[in-house]
Amino acid sequence: MSSTDNREAAFLCKITAATTHEIRNVLAIVQESGGLIEDMVRVFEDSGRLKPERILRSVERIGAQVTRGSELMTALNRVAHGLDHERERVDLYQEASQVAVLCARIAKQKGHKIQVVQDEKDVLLTANRMRLEMALFAGLESCIEQLPEAGTVIMHSGRAGNTPTVDFAVEHVNANDLPSPTEADGWGRVIECLDLLGANVETEGLSSRFRFGFPSADVG
Numbered sequence: 001m002s003s004t005d006n007r008e009a010a011f012l013c014k015i016t017a018a019t020t021h022e023i024r025n026v027l028a029i030v031q032e033s034g035g036l037i038e039d040m041v042r043v044f045e046d047s048g049r050l051k052p053e054r055i056l057r058s059v060e061r062i063g064a065q066v067t068r069g070s071e072l073m074t075a076l077n078r079v080a081h082g083l084d085h086e087r088e089r090v091d092l093y094q095e096a097s098q099v100a101v102l103c104a105r106i107a108k109q110k111g112h113k114i115q116v117v118q119d120e121k122d123v124l125l126t127a128n129r130m131r132l133e134m135a136l137f138a139g140l141e142s143c144i145e146q147l148p149e150a151g152t153v154i155m156h157s158g159r160a161g162n163t164p165t166v167d168f169a170v171e172h173v174n175a176n177d178l179p180s181p182t183e184a185d186g187w188g189r190v191i192e193c194l195d196l197l198g199a200n201v202e203t204e205g206l207s208s209r210f211r212f213g214f215p216s217a218d219v220g
Protein backbone atom coordinates (compact mmCIF):
# COMPACT_ATOMS: atom_id res chain seq x y z
CA MET A 1 0.00 0.00 0.00
CA SER A 2 1.42 3.41 -0.99
CA SER A 3 1.72 6.38 1.34
CA THR A 4 -1.15 8.04 -0.57
CA ASP A 5 -3.32 4.95 -0.03
CA ASN A 6 -2.46 5.07 3.68
CA ARG A 7 -3.52 8.70 3.92
CA GLU A 8 -6.79 7.98 2.12
CA ALA A 9 -7.49 4.98 4.37
CA ALA A 10 -6.79 7.06 7.51
CA PHE A 11 -9.12 9.81 6.23
CA LEU A 12 -11.92 7.34 5.52
CA CYS A 13 -11.52 5.70 8.93
CA LYS A 14 -11.70 9.03 10.77
CA ILE A 15 -14.69 10.25 8.76
CA THR A 16 -16.54 6.95 9.16
CA ALA A 17 -15.91 6.78 12.92
CA ALA A 18 -17.16 10.34 13.51
CA THR A 19 -20.21 9.90 11.27
CA THR A 20 -21.31 6.58 12.75
CA HIS A 21 -21.13 8.13 16.24
CA GLU A 22 -23.44 10.91 15.05
CA ILE A 23 -25.84 8.43 13.46
CA ARG A 24 -26.02 6.52 16.74
CA ASN A 25 -26.92 9.81 18.45
CA VAL A 26 -29.64 10.39 15.85
CA LEU A 27 -31.12 6.94 16.48
CA ALA A 28 -30.94 7.40 20.26
CA ILE A 29 -32.89 10.67 20.05
CA VAL A 30 -35.47 9.11 17.74
CA GLN A 31 -35.87 6.20 20.16
CA GLU A 32 -36.19 8.55 23.14
CA SER A 33 -38.78 10.72 21.36
CA GLY A 34 -40.74 7.67 20.23
CA GLY A 35 -40.76 6.37 23.81
CA LEU A 36 -42.04 9.70 25.06
CA ILE A 37 -44.91 9.64 22.58
CA GLU A 38 -45.76 6.10 23.67
CA ASP A 39 -45.79 7.17 27.33
CA MET A 40 -48.07 10.12 26.59
CA VAL A 41 -50.50 7.94 24.64
CA ARG A 42 -50.69 5.52 27.56
CA VAL A 43 -51.32 8.38 29.99
CA PHE A 44 -54.07 9.62 27.70
CA GLU A 45 -55.65 6.18 27.64
CA ASP A 46 -55.62 6.06 31.45
CA SER A 47 -56.72 9.61 32.18
CA GLY A 48 -58.53 10.72 29.08
CA ARG A 49 -56.33 13.86 28.93
CA LEU A 50 -54.26 14.51 25.81
CA LYS A 51 -51.53 17.14 25.44
CA PRO A 52 -51.16 17.52 21.65
CA GLU A 53 -48.46 20.20 21.90
CA ARG A 54 -46.09 17.78 23.64
CA ILE A 55 -46.76 15.07 21.07
CA LEU A 56 -46.21 17.53 18.21
CA ARG A 57 -42.88 18.64 19.71
CA SER A 58 -41.73 15.03 19.87
CA VAL A 59 -42.86 14.38 16.30
CA GLU A 60 -40.99 17.49 15.11
CA ARG A 61 -37.89 16.31 16.96
CA ILE A 62 -38.09 12.94 15.26
CA GLY A 63 -38.49 14.63 11.86
CA ALA A 64 -35.44 16.83 12.47
CA GLN A 65 -33.31 13.85 13.45
CA VAL A 66 -34.42 11.81 10.44
CA THR A 67 -33.37 14.72 8.22
CA ARG A 68 -30.04 14.94 10.06
CA GLY A 69 -29.45 11.20 9.70
CA SER A 70 -30.24 11.33 5.98
CA GLU A 71 -27.85 14.25 5.52
CA LEU A 72 -25.05 12.34 7.26
CA MET A 73 -25.61 9.18 5.25
CA THR A 74 -25.72 11.12 1.96
CA ALA A 75 -22.44 12.87 2.77
CA LEU A 76 -20.74 9.64 3.86
CA ASN A 77 -21.98 7.89 0.73
CA ARG A 78 -20.51 10.63 -1.47
CA VAL A 79 -17.15 10.32 0.27
CA ALA A 80 -17.15 6.57 -0.39
CA HIS A 81 -17.90 7.18 -4.08
CA GLY A 82 -14.96 9.56 -4.24
CA LEU A 83 -12.89 6.48 -5.02
CA ASP A 84 -14.95 5.70 -8.14
CA HIS A 85 -13.10 8.12 -10.44
CA GLU A 86 -9.55 9.36 -10.62
CA ARG A 87 -10.86 12.81 -11.58
CA GLU A 88 -14.29 14.35 -11.85
CA ARG A 89 -15.95 17.73 -12.14
CA VAL A 90 -16.84 19.06 -8.70
CA ASP A 91 -18.36 22.17 -7.18
CA LEU A 92 -16.07 23.66 -4.53
CA TYR A 93 -18.93 24.93 -2.34
CA GLN A 94 -20.64 21.54 -2.39
CA GLU A 95 -17.43 19.76 -1.41
CA ALA A 96 -16.74 22.24 1.41
CA SER A 97 -20.31 21.82 2.67
CA GLN A 98 -20.05 18.05 2.63
CA VAL A 99 -16.79 18.03 4.56
CA ALA A 100 -18.30 20.45 7.09
CA VAL A 101 -21.22 18.05 7.70
CA LEU A 102 -18.85 15.15 8.29
CA CYS A 103 -16.50 17.19 10.48
CA ALA A 104 -19.30 18.63 12.63
CA ARG A 105 -18.97 16.02 15.39
CA ILE A 106 -15.22 16.61 15.71
CA ALA A 107 -15.88 20.34 16.04
CA LYS A 108 -18.79 19.86 18.45
CA GLN A 109 -16.69 17.72 20.78
CA LYS A 110 -14.50 20.79 21.37
CA GLY A 111 -17.40 23.25 21.56
CA HIS A 112 -17.00 24.63 18.04
CA LYS A 113 -19.21 25.23 15.00
CA ILE A 114 -18.44 25.13 11.28
CA GLN A 115 -19.98 27.50 8.76
CA VAL A 116 -19.64 27.39 4.97
CA VAL A 117 -20.11 30.53 2.88
CA GLN A 118 -20.42 30.70 -0.90
CA ASP A 119 -18.62 33.87 -1.98
CA GLU A 120 -19.12 33.04 -5.65
CA LYS A 121 -21.46 30.53 -7.31
CA ASP A 122 -20.45 27.70 -9.63
CA VAL A 123 -16.77 27.49 -8.72
CA LEU A 124 -16.04 24.28 -10.60
CA LEU A 125 -12.85 22.35 -11.08
CA THR A 126 -11.81 18.90 -12.23
CA ALA A 127 -10.08 17.12 -9.38
CA ASN A 128 -9.52 13.92 -7.51
CA ARG A 129 -12.49 14.39 -5.19
CA MET A 130 -11.16 12.21 -2.40
CA ARG A 131 -7.91 14.19 -2.23
CA LEU A 132 -9.81 17.49 -2.34
CA GLU A 133 -11.98 16.42 0.59
CA MET A 134 -8.89 15.25 2.48
CA ALA A 135 -7.30 18.69 2.05
CA LEU A 136 -10.43 20.52 3.22
CA PHE A 137 -10.79 18.18 6.19
CA ALA A 138 -7.14 18.68 7.19
CA GLY A 139 -7.60 22.46 7.01
CA LEU A 140 -10.66 22.30 9.27
CA GLU A 141 -8.89 20.08 11.76
CA SER A 142 -5.96 22.50 12.00
CA CYS A 143 -8.34 25.37 12.79
CA ILE A 144 -10.30 23.32 15.32
CA GLU A 145 -7.12 22.21 17.06
CA GLN A 146 -6.00 25.78 17.68
CA LEU A 147 -9.35 27.24 18.78
CA PRO A 148 -10.38 27.64 22.42
CA GLU A 149 -13.94 26.60 23.23
CA ALA A 150 -16.96 28.29 21.65
CA GLY A 151 -15.33 29.25 18.37
CA THR A 152 -16.53 29.09 14.77
CA VAL A 153 -14.54 27.98 11.75
CA ILE A 154 -15.74 29.57 8.50
CA MET A 155 -14.93 28.26 5.03
CA HIS A 156 -15.45 30.62 2.08
CA SER A 157 -15.52 29.13 -1.40
CA GLY A 158 -14.81 31.53 -4.25
CA ARG A 159 -12.16 32.75 -6.67
CA ALA A 160 -9.11 34.96 -6.61
CA GLY A 161 -8.90 36.03 -10.22
CA ASN A 162 -9.12 32.76 -12.15
CA THR A 163 -7.98 30.66 -9.20
CA PRO A 164 -10.61 28.58 -7.35
CA THR A 165 -10.10 29.15 -3.62
CA VAL A 166 -11.30 28.15 -0.18
CA ASP A 167 -10.57 30.64 2.59
CA PHE A 168 -10.47 29.45 6.21
CA ALA A 169 -11.13 31.90 9.04
CA VAL A 170 -12.09 31.65 12.70
CA GLU A 171 -14.47 33.68 14.82
CA HIS A 172 -13.72 33.92 18.52
CA VAL A 173 -13.73 36.65 21.15
CA ASN A 174 -9.93 36.41 21.27
CA ALA A 175 -9.39 35.83 17.54
CA ASN A 176 -6.46 38.24 17.33
CA ASP A 177 -4.54 36.34 20.00
CA LEU A 178 -5.09 32.80 18.69
CA PRO A 179 -2.15 30.60 17.73
CA SER A 180 -1.81 30.11 13.99
CA PRO A 181 -3.34 26.96 12.45
CA THR A 182 0.07 26.47 10.82
CA GLU A 183 1.31 25.56 14.32
CA ALA A 184 -1.22 22.74 14.65
CA ASP A 185 0.07 19.19 14.87
CA GLY A 186 -1.89 18.31 11.73
CA TRP A 187 -0.61 21.16 9.55
CA GLY A 188 1.82 18.78 7.86
CA ARG A 189 -1.16 16.80 6.55
CA VAL A 190 -2.53 19.99 5.02
CA ILE A 191 0.66 20.49 3.01
CA GLU A 192 0.77 16.82 1.98
CA CYS A 193 -2.84 16.87 0.76
CA LEU A 194 -2.36 20.10 -1.16
CA ASP A 195 0.80 18.75 -2.78
CA LEU A 196 -1.18 15.76 -4.06
CA LEU A 197 -3.58 18.21 -5.72
CA GLY A 198 -0.91 20.53 -7.07
CA ALA A 199 -2.54 23.24 -4.95
CA ASN A 200 -1.04 25.81 -2.57
CA VAL A 201 -1.78 27.61 0.67
CA GLU A 202 -1.38 31.31 1.48
CA THR A 203 -1.20 32.39 5.11
CA GLU A 204 -0.87 36.13 4.35
CA GLY A 205 0.77 36.69 7.73
CA LEU A 206 -2.59 36.41 9.53
CA SER A 207 -2.66 34.29 12.67
CA SER A 208 -6.05 32.69 12.13
CA ARG A 209 -6.64 32.88 8.36
CA PHE A 210 -5.33 31.03 5.35
CA ARG A 211 -6.37 30.29 1.76
CA PHE A 212 -6.21 27.20 -0.42
CA GLY A 213 -5.63 27.99 -4.08
CA PHE A 214 -6.34 25.34 -6.72
CA PRO A 215 -5.10 25.28 -10.30
CA SER A 216 -7.76 26.58 -12.69
CA ALA A 217 -7.11 23.57 -14.92
CA ASP A 218 -7.41 19.90 -13.89
CA VAL A 219 -6.04 19.14 -10.42
CA GLY A 220 -5.22 16.02 -8.45
